[in-house]
Amino acid sequence: MRRFTRLLTAIVAGALLLGIPTYFWIGERSMVLRALYPVSVALAAPTLHCSPNAPEWMSSASKYSLWDNASPAGQLAYISTDGVIHECHYGWTGTPLTSPLVSSHTRFRYASMTKLLTAHLVLREVQVGRLALDDLILHRLSVAAEPQDERLSQITVEHLLRHSAGFDRLKTTDSMVVRNRKPWCPYVTDPLSTLRLDFTPGSRYAYSNLNYCLLGMVLERGASELRDFRALMEQEYDLAARGIRFIDGPYLEDEVIYDFRHSGFYGEDYWRYFDFKALSSAAGLSGSAMALAELLSSLRTDGQFPVTQAPAEEICREDLFRGCYGYGVFSYQSAAEQLRIHVQPGLLYGAPSLAILDGQGGVTVWVGSGTRAFGSSTDAMLEQLYAALDAYYSGAASP
Numbered sequence: 001m002r003r004f005t006r007l008l009t010a011i012v013a014g015a016l017l018l019g020i021p022t023y024f025w026i027g028e029r030s031m032v033l034r035a036l037y038p039v040s041v042a043l044a045a046p047t048l049h050c051s052p053n054a055p056e057w058m059s060s061a062s063k064y065s066l067w068d069n070a071s072p073a074g075q076l077a078y079i080s081t082d083g084v085i086h087e088c089h090y091g092w093t094g095t096p097l098t099s100p101l102v103s104s105h106t107r108f109r110y111a112s113m114t115k116l117l118t119a120h121l122v123l124r125e126v127q128v129g130r131l132a133l134d135d136l137i138l139h140r141l142s143v144a145a146e147p148q149d150e151r152l153s154q155i156t157v158e159h160l161l162r163h164s165a166g167f168d169r170l171k172t173t174d175s176m177v178v179r180n181r182k183p184w185c186p187y188v189t190d191p192l193s194t195l196r197l198d199f200t201p202g203s204r205y206a207y208s209n210l211n212y213c214l215l216g217m218v219l220e221r222g223a224s225e226l227r228d229f230r231a232l233m234e235q236e237y238d239l240a241a242r243g244i245r246f247i248d249g250p251y252l253e254d255e256v257i258y259d260f261r262h263s264g265f266y267g268e269d270y271w272r273y274f275d276f277k278a279l280s281s282a283a284g285l286s287g288s289a290m291a292l293a294e295l296l297s298s299l300r301t302d303g304q305f306p307v308t309q310a311p312a313e314e315i316c317r318e319d320l321f322r323g324c325y326g327y328g329v330f331s332y333q334s335a336a337e338q339l340r341i342h343v344q345p346g347l348l349y350g351a352p353s354l355a356i357l358d359g360q361g362g363v364t365v366w367v368g369s370g371t372r373a374f375g376s377s378t379d380a381m382l383e384q385l386y387a388a389l390d391a392y393y394s395g396a397a398s399p
Contacts, residue, residue: 353367
């Protein structure tokens, strides 16, 4: 009887030992993976590499990205005022220890950082006289139907650039990213006349992917013949030579594997539910942090990037994140700090990113492979980078 009791106890203990972890792995896999994130950090931390003479803040910011911002792989590129390029990267392209390490050329999804180039291309068209900032969108897109909301007839190219056209994705569903639904933009124009705006154009700011999809349509219809937006971008920026590519959904061979343990509803197959062709002008590009930083730096004219040169508006609040939009980017300057920056955040599931054009002439681009469980990964990283850049420039200016 004692032998039987011992055997039964051993069987029950074994079942519990194997069964409980199996239950949590199957039923609560995300919870288990979140609990194991410190293991990912421990494996990735020794892989951090920065280029020679990179400012110390870059290493610190990369560590923050890994330890506190839940991105187990990432890149950080910085081009100084005098054009010197610095870069840090860390993590594995896939499974730790068995996959290659992330390099300075590993591909990440740029998400909404794509809007920087769309805005710049629009401004190029304005500069050569093929577009005007006050062009009315309904006229530009040849929308024949009478708009159901008369305020639609007020929307201009500038309103779209500055996210002040009247579309607010916090009030009305963002039609560009509705699960399993093909968006009407950029394929047809008539549905635009049926929309109801969330606010009067020019009265406030509200970020919207639809703004930049419509700008993509404007660019495609800028000549006598319909042009392809992706071809326009390639022609203008020589993207392929820089290793920058549009994505069509599936992950590319040289792309990092993203971490979805904190992403909530969507996992690694999220791309199956969205139309990436439609997202081309709003969130379509991919590449390395260094590739984008070098491209943005090359687009400066007389030390200035045209996208950052929008005139101030009465509705502008530069002391708030996203409180003052220019041509795509939002400007920010803390009341307690001296540095003024222009920012374009990016976020696809598992892929946060930031492009910062600072008032000293520097360019900073960060890309990560995972998002934090609570709060905004891009805002958290922006706070870190803003404080680091402000301190760096203040120190550099000191005798």
